Structure formats: C-alpha cells, structure tokens
Amino acid sequence: MADVARAAGVSVMTVSNVLNDRLPVGEPTRARVMAAVDELGYQVNLTARHLRAGRTDTIAFIAPSFHDYFGEVADRLALPIEAEGRHLVLARTAASPEEEMEALSAARLHLYDGVLLSVAGLDSDRLERVRTAKPLVLLGERDAPERFDHVRLANEEGARLATAHMIDGGSRRIVALGGTIDPGHTMSSDRRLGWERAMTDAGLGVDPRYVVPFPVYSSAAARDALLAVIDSGLPFDGVFSTTDVVALGAISALSERGLRIPEDVQVTGFDNLEMAQFVPPGLTSVDANHEELAEKAVGILHRRIAGWDGPAEHVVIPVRLVVRGSTRGQA
Amino acid sequence: MADVARAAGVSVMTVSNVLNDRLPVGEPTRARVMAAVDELGYQVNLTARHLRAGRTDTIAFIAPSFHDYFGEVADRLALPIEAEGRHLVLARTAASPEEEMEALSAARLHLYDGVLLSVAGLDSDRLERVRTAKPLVLLGERDAPERFDHVRLANEEGARLATAHMIDGGSRRIVALGGTIDPGHTMSSDRRLGWERAMTDAGLGVDPRYVVPFPVYSSAAARDALLAVIDSGLPFDGVFSTTDVVALGAISALSERGLRIPEDVQVTGFDNLEMAQFVPPGLTSVDANHEELAEKAVGILHRRIAGWDGPAEHVVIPVRLVVRGSTRGQA
DNA sequence: CTGTTAGCGCGTTCAA
DNA sequence: TTGAACGCGCTAACAG
Numbered sequence: 031m032a033d034v035a036r037a038a039g040v041s042v043m044t045v046s047n048v049l050n051d052r053l054p055v056g057e058p059t060r061a062r063v064m065a066a067v068d069e070l071g072y073q074v075n076l077t078a079r080h081l082r083a084g085r086t087d088t089i090a091f092i093a094p095s096f097h098d099y100f101g102e103v104a105d106r107l108a109l110p111i112e113a114e115g116r117h118l119v120l121a122r123t124a125a126s127p128e129e130e131m132e133a134l135s136a137a138r139l140h141l142y143d144g145v146l147l148s149v150a151g152l153d154s155d156r157l158e159r160v161r162t163a164k165p166l167v168l169l170g171e172r173d174a175p176e177r178f179d180h181v182r183l184a185n186e187e188g189a190r191l192a193t194a195h196m197i198d199g200g201s202r203r204i205v206a207l208g209g210t211i212d213p214g215h216t217m218s219s220d221r222r223l224g225w226e227r228a229m230t231d232a233g234l235g236v237d238p239r240y241v242v243p244f245p246v247y248s249s250a251a252a253r254d255a256l257l258a259v260i261d262s263g264l265p266f267d268g269v270f271s272t273t274d275v276v277a278l279g280a281i282s283a284l285s286e287r288g289l290r291i292p293e294d295v296q297v298t299g300f301d302n303l304e305m306a307q308f309v310p311p312g313l314t315s316v317d318a319n320h321e322e323l324a325e326k327a328v329g330i331l332h333r334r335i336a337g338w339d340g341p342a343e344h345v346v347i348p349v350r351l352v353v354r355g356s357t358r359g360q361a
Numbered sequence: 362m363a364d365v366a367r368a369a370g371v372s373v374m375t376v377s378n379v380l381n382d383r384l385p386v387g388e389p390t391r392a393r394v395m396a397a398v399d400e401l402g403y404q405v406n407l408t409a410r411h412l413r414a415g416r417t418d419t420i421a422f423i424a425p426s427f428h429d430y431f432g433e434v435a436d437r438l439a440l441p442i443e444a445e446g447r448h449l450v451l452a453r454t455a456a457s458p459e460e461e462m463e464a465l466s467a468a469r470l471h472l473y474d475g476v477l478l479s480v481a482g483l484d485s486d487r488l489e490r491v492r493t494a495k496p497l498v499l500l501g502e503r504d505a506p507e508r509f510d511h512v513r514l515a516n517e518e519g520a521r522l523a524t525a526h527m528i529d530g531g532s533r534r535i536v537a538l539g540g541t542i543d544p545g546h547t548m549s550s551d552r553r554l555g556w557e558r559a560m561t562d563a564g565l566g567v568d569p570r571y572v573v574p575f576p577v578y579s580s581a582a583a584r585d586a587l588l589a590v591i592d593s594g595l596p597f598d599g600v601f602s603t604t605d606v607v608a609l610g611a612i613s614a615l616s617e618r619g620l621r622i623p624e625d626v627q628v629t630g631f632d633n634l635e636m637a638q639f640v641p642p643g644l645t646s647v648d649a650n651h652e653e654l655a656e657k658a659v660g661i662l663h664r665r666i667a668g669w670d671g672p673a674e675h676v677v678i679p680v681r682l683v684v685r686g687s688t689r690g691q692a
Numbered sequence: 693c694t695g696t697t698a699g700c701g702c703g704t705t706c707a708a
Numbered sequence: 709t710t711g712a713a714c715g716c717g718c719t720a721a722c723a724g
Contacts, residue, residue: 031701041711046703056709071492073467077417078701081408081716096439096451097635101432108427108453117464120427120451122439133448136404161402249639278639285641304428308580308609309640310616362717372695377719387693409717412700 031074037066049074088117089331090142092133094151095122098275099301103169106324107146114332116143123151136161144331149174150217165334167327171217179334181327181345185217188316188349189224190231192298193270195314195351197232199359201268201296203240204229205259207252207280208272210243218243218272221300225270239264247272252279253286260287267295274299274306277313281356297356311355323347362405368397380405419448420662421473423464425482426453429606430632434500437655438477445663447474454482467492475662480505481548496665498658502548510665512658512676516548519647519680520555521562523629524601526645526682528563530690532599532627534571535560536590538583538611539603541574549574549603552631556601570595578603583610591618598626605630605637608644612687628687642686654678 035042040059047053048063055063066072080086089111093100104120111118119142121133139145139162149157149170157174160166168180196204209222226236242259244251256269260283269284271277277299281291289295291311299306299315306313326345353359366373371390378384379394386394397403411417420442424431435451442449450473452464470476470493480488480501488505491497499511527535540553553572560567573590575582587600591614600615602608608630612622620626622642630637630646637644657676684690 042701043703043712044710047710050703052703054709059710071494073471073494075412075701076468076472077408077412078716079703081406081412081700081718082702082704084716086408090450096427096432096435098432101427101429104427104451105453117452117469119421120435121448122436137407138448140404141407163402163404249635253639278636282639282641282643304580305609305636308584308613310613312613373717374696374719375694378694381719383719385693390694406717409700410719412702412716413718413720415700 031072033070034063034066034072037070038062085143086141087115088119088142089144089146089328090119090121090139091146091148092121092123093148096120098303099273100148100150102303103148103320103324106320107328110325110328110332114328123148134160136163139164139166144335146327146331149180165331167331167334169323169327171215171220173215176344177342179330179343181323181330181343181347183318183323183347184349185220186224186227188300188318188351189221189270190228191224191349191351192300192314192316193225193228193268194231195353195359196268196270196296196298196357197228197234199292199296199357202234203237203266204268204270205256205266206241206270206272207256208244208247208276209241209270211238211241221270221272240266247276249275249279249282252276253283254279256280256283257286260284260289269295269297271297271299274301274303274313274315277315277356278305278309281309281313291356292358296358298351302352306352306354314354314357315352316349317352319347319349362403364401365394365397365403368401369393416474417472418446419450419473420475420477420659421450421452421470422477422479423452423454424479427451429634430604431479431481433634434479434651434655437651438659441656441659441663445659454479465491467494470495470497475666477658477662480511496662498662498665500654500658502546502551504546507675508673510661510674512654512661512674512678514649514654514678515680516551517555517558519631519649519682520552520601521559522555522680522682523631523645523647524556524559524599525562526684526690527599527601527627527629527688528559528565530623530627530688533565534568534597535599535601536587536597537572537601537603538587539575539578539607540572540601542569542572552601552603571597578607580606580610580613583607584614585610587611587614588617591615591620600626600628602628602630605632605634605644605646608646608687609636609640612640612644622687623689627689629682633683637683637685645685645688646683647680648683650678650680 031042035045048055048060091104108118123133144165146167149168149172168174168178171182171185206222206225210218212219229236242255244255269280271280299313302315302317306315362373366376378386379391422435439449454464475496480499480503499505499509502513502516537553537556541549543550557567573586575586600611602611630644633646633648637646
C-alpha cells in the first residue's frame with residue numbers, strides 16, 4: 031500500500047480512502063491511485079484489515095467431515111450467511127485423536143466472527159472443554175452444556191412419525207437400524223425412542239433384538255449390520271433407519287438378499303438428503319428441514335455477533351415425513 | 362497478551378516465548394505466566410500472528426458447492442494437508458452471479474498460503490481473470506490457462522473404458538447422458554469423446570441423438586432428461602452417465618419406467634462416489650482416484666508454498682473401472 | 693534467561 | 709480534500 035501511495039504521489043491514507051470509498055477523494059487523485067493499483071497489481075491484505083478491524087466477517091461451520099449430510103447442511107447455511115454479507119468457511123474437527131480437536135482450539139475459533147459447530151462426533155467431555163469468547167451455536171442431535179445456544183431436530187417425533195407410518199402400512203416387526211439405548215440424549219437414542227413410542231402406541235411389543243446399533247453411521251456399517259440380521263433369521267418387515275446414509279446401506283443389504291422394497295420390507299430414512307428422491311423406489315424419509323435449521327442457527331449467530339446477550343437458546347426444529355416408494359400407505 | 366505479561370510481572374516477549382516454547386524460559390517464570398494465562402483466559406490472536414508471520418498455515422479448497430463430489434474430494438484433500446501440519450478450509454464460489462466470484466477475489470485468496478480451486482462452474486473468462494500472488498492449483502475437467510498448475514482426470518479414457526465395458530456386456534445403443542459436443546475440453550465433452558471412441562472402436566455408429574446434454578449435473582436434471590428419451594421411443598440398452606450423480610438420476614428414471622438394470626439397460630457412472638457401492642444393483646463407475654488426485658494436487662501446492670518455481674504442471678490422473686451390478690460382463 | 697525495539701499492513705483519529 | 713501519527717496483537721532480532 032505504501033508502494034502504491036508512493037507511485038501515485040499521495041499518502042497511504044488516500045489510497046485507503048480510494049479503495050474503500052470512505053472519505054471523498056478528488057477525481058484526478060483517485061484516477062492516479064487506481065492507475066498505480068493496476069500497475070503494481072496491488073491487493074489489500076485482508077489479514078491486516080481483519081486485525082485492524084477486530085473482525086473477519088467470516089463464519090465457520092465445523093463438522094466431523096465434509097460428506098453427505100454435512101455438505102448438504104453447509105450449502106444451506108451459506109445462504110443466510112451470505113445474505114448478511116458475511117462469508118462461510120468449512121473446517122473439519124481434527125481427524126487424528128492425537129490432535130485433540132485442533133480445529134476447535136480457542137485460538138482457531140478466534141479467527142472467525144462466529145462459529146457453527148456440529149456436535150456430531152463430539153462427546154460431552156470435549157464439548158465441555160470448548161471455550162471461546164466468540165459467539166458459537168451448536169448444531170446437532172445430542173445433549174450439550176446448557177450454556178450454549180443449540181439448534182436441533184425433533185428427533186423423537188420424526189422417528190415416531192416414520193415408524194407409525196410403516197405400521198400403518200402393515201409392518202409389525204420393525205428393525206431400528208442404528209438405534210442405541212444410550213443414557214441421555216444422542217441422535218441414535220432419541221430416534222430409537224421415537225421408534226419405541228410408535229411401537230408401543232400401536233400396541234406392538236418392543237423387542238430389544240430389533241435395536242441394531244453400530245459404531246459409525248456409514249452405509250457400509252449399516253449394510254453389514256442388516257445382512258447379519260437377515261442371516262440370523264430374525265423375522266422383520268420394516269427397517270427404521272437412523273439416517274438416510276444408513277437407509278442406503280439397508281437398501282443395499284435387502285437388495286442383495288433378494289428382499290423387495292416395500293413389498294417384503296418397508297424402509298424409512300432420516301434427513302431427506304437429495305439422494306433419497308432418486309434411490310429406487312424412492313426413500314421415505316423424515317425431512318430434516320435444513321432450510322429452517324439454517325435460518326434459525328444463523329439467525330441466532332448473527333444476533334450474538336451483533337452483541338445480543340440473551341440467555342442461551344435451545345431450539346427444536348419441527349420435522350415432517352416425506353413419503354416415497356419405500357413404504358406403503360399414505361403420509 | 363500485555364495483560365498477561367502485567368499479571369505475571371514479565372514482559373510480553375516472555376509470554377510469547379512461554380506460549381511458543383521458543384527461547385528457554387525459567388521454570389518459575391513459566392509457571393507464573395501459565396497461571397496468568399489460565400486466570401485471564403487468554404488466547405493468542407491468530408490474526409495478529411498471521412499478519413506478523415506473513416502466512417496462515419491454511420489452504421483453501423474452493424468449489425461451487427459443498428455437495429457430493431466436492432465433499433468427498435475435500436475429505437481426501439484434508440489428509441495430505443493435515444499431514445504437513447497445515448489446515449484446510451472450504452469456501453464456495455459465490456452462488457449469485459452478481460457477486461462475481463467474491464470468494465475468488467484476489468484479496469480473499471490472499472488469506473491463505475495456497476488455494477486449490479475447482480474449475481467446475483467457472484468459464485474460461487473467469488479463470489483468465491483469476492489473479493493471485495499466492496500459489497494456486499486448479500482441479501477439474503476443463504481447459505484452463507496454461508499458466509496454472511492443473512490436475513485433472515483421464516476423462517476420455519475413463520469414459521471409453523466404461524462404454525467399452527458395456528459393449529462387451531452386449532449393449533449396442535448407448536446413451537451418453539450429460540454428454541455435450543462443446544468445442545474445447547470440458548468434462549462433458551471429454552467424457553462424450555471417450556464414449557464416442559468406444560463406439561467407433563467397436564464398429565458401432567455414433568448417432569447424435571444418443572448424446573443427451575443438460576445444463577446442470579443434478580440427479581433431477583438427469584432423471585428428467587432420460588425420462589424424455591425413454592418416452593420419445595428412441596431405443597437404447599445402455600446409459601453412460603457423465604457422473605455418478607447423473608447415473609443416480611438415470612437409475613431413478615429407468616426404475617420408474619420399469620426397465621431392469623442391467624437386464625434391459627446397463628448403466629455406468631463416473632467418480633465412484635461412496636453411494637455407488639450401495640445403490641442397487643451397485644453402480645459400475647469410473648474410479649476418479651481421489652487419493653492420487655489429492656496427493657498430487659496438494660503435493661504441487663506444498664512445493665509452491667515452499668518456494669519452488671518450476672513451470673506450471675499439468676497432471677492427468679489415471680482412472681480405472683470398478684465393475685458392479687449395473688453392468689454385465691467382466692472388468 | 694529476560695527485556696526493548698521495531699514493524700507486519702491496515703484504518704481511525706486528528707490536524708492541516 | 710489530504711496527510712501524519714498511532715495502534716490493532718504479535719514475534720524476530722538484538723541488547724542486557
């Protein structure tokens with residue numbers, strides 16, 4: 031910037047004023063400055079600007095990975111953020127356990143004006159240790175310290191809807207694929223709870239053999255788990271899948287064993303990812319309402335950044351069932 | 362930091378030295394400093410550190426969206442980047458055409474030590490205008506100015522492999538779904554070219570009616586396009602899809618019209634996304650070799666950041682066909 | 693081992 | 709309308 035000023039025969043402040051349209055600058059001066067800028071290929075140093083300004087106009091979304099669900103959510107989050115003139119960047123929570131959530135270090139969080147943090151893959155210990163002076167909104171389906179703003183889905187209700195819908199369609203023995211019986215609230219236990227409630231409401235027993243947990247929510251793990259169930263001979267005629275990615279694994283397993291969807295087995299997912307529309311015969315799924323989720327979470331964050339200082343908000347986003355070919359019956 | 366120094370009764374440099382393990386610091390002093398740090402909840406300001414250091418130890422991957430292909434690639438890119446002790450962040454090229462690639466402004470690129478830029482969705486004009494002093498490596502399947510380092514896939518060869526494989530399996534009339542007849546090299550025209558070569562090699566004619574272009578590579582667009590083909594009565598027994606996402610749309614359309622895969626119609630994709638393994642009957646796809654792609658692209662970028670100054674590299678990553686249930690015949 | 697000085701590049705504040 | 713001084717928070721280099 032000093033170089034530009036020298037080349038144009040003005041002070042650095044005049045350059046700054048020209049570039050930011052701040053104070054009025056004489057037309058001939060402005061022209062000389064712009065010429066010098068072009069000549070030298072000058073570009074502002076945003077790092078310096080950020081230091082000076084004390085803000086970066088950037089919000090980070092931090093999630094365990096960039097795949098599937100997180101990618102789709104991120105694209106949604108971008109809209110309200112960009113609408114406010116800020117930027118969105120994504121970062122991963124450190125993959126290596128050694129690094130102890132490097133991406134979550136207080137210092138790194140400091141690089142952004144605010145942070146949207148997915149709680150997936152973070153245990154309560156880690157969450158408890160997250161410290162930051164900057165605004166932070168949690169996103170996701172597990173219990174977290176009360177002090178944080180937190181936006182999550184109506185997991186139990188969504189799971190209940192999906193399961194009840196399969197019961198309406200004639201299923202009586204429904205596997206809760208990816209469900210767990212954790213204490214406290216996690217995505218898998220909340221959704222299992224909804225499944226349980228639907229079964230109970232319908233007067234069907236809750237048999238623990240139908241709760242099939244696995245460690246990681248991948249299609250591969252889901253597929254293997256359901257293959258094992260099929261091969262064990264346990265009879266079932268419905269699969270409530272904890273997520274769409276899990277449902278895809280289930281569909282793969284059923285197809286491999288020659289079971290027809292929905293004739294032999296109904297299947298539901300959760301999240302309503304884009305692929306749910308296209309995987310034959312169309313996956314009935316609980317719509318995670320990414321639009322409203324993004325709107326709410328980003329809204330809270332923007333208010334916090336603006337200095338709002340109310341008590342921590344805990345928002346539950348309503349969900350709805352989207353019925354497709356993988357189930358019988360009506361919505 | 363000054364506050365910490367005051368509280369500990371030392372100079373700011375000592376605080377800095379303690380925090381960075383730079384110069385040796387006496388044990389009692391160090392203890393007092395750490396106590397003050399804890400007390401005050403102090404955290405380094407990375408913005409200031411970056412300004413001072415002239416680098417951010419951060420690499421950006423900039424792509425049109427965070428979905429599907431880009432999310433999977435990003436997760437791969439993270440590995441070699443983190444292995445070198447740097448951080449990866451993702452940013453989107455501005456969605457709104459008005460904003461004129463805000464994310465690509467030279468100033469923003471300056472925030473990172475280096476940039477991996479997906480050329481998808483950027484026309485040559487925009488690419489031509491990209492200026493940055495910082496190292497930048499292009500990723501993706503279209504022509505770009507020679508002056509850039511560029512890593513892309515063996516698109517034509519991959520498409521040829523996939524198409525030839527379907528011909529081996531008995532298909533004679535193969536739709537190039539998402540193919541185009543652009544001048545120059547784009548993803549869709551290169552892949553269409555490979556399809557064409559396989560057809561020609563096999564002595565099958567190349568009928569332009571079998572090239573089905575559409576504007577955006579979504580499953581929805583692909584589905585609609587293939588439905589139109591089916592309903593037009595044009596006979597076909599194979600679908601070479603430009604991407605896996607396109608293939609998913611094709612599978613959806615075929616299923617909706619009651620056509621069996623692979624008995625009535627063989628289908629191939631390109632990218633070998635994770636879902637390709639799970640969508641029944643398993644999608645035969647050209648493996649985009651994300652691992653090698655990431656290795657090469659990040660390798661070049663790291664060398665550039667280290668100051669290496671060779672001529673622009675243009676790397677083509679070899680691909681291979683992964684055969685699954687959506688086609689007959691052997692690999 | 694610890695402190696002082698200086699400057700990374702910008703923009704706010706005040707003076708001219 | 710333009711310029712000079714100052715400091716955002718940090719660390720390299722040197723002095724003590």
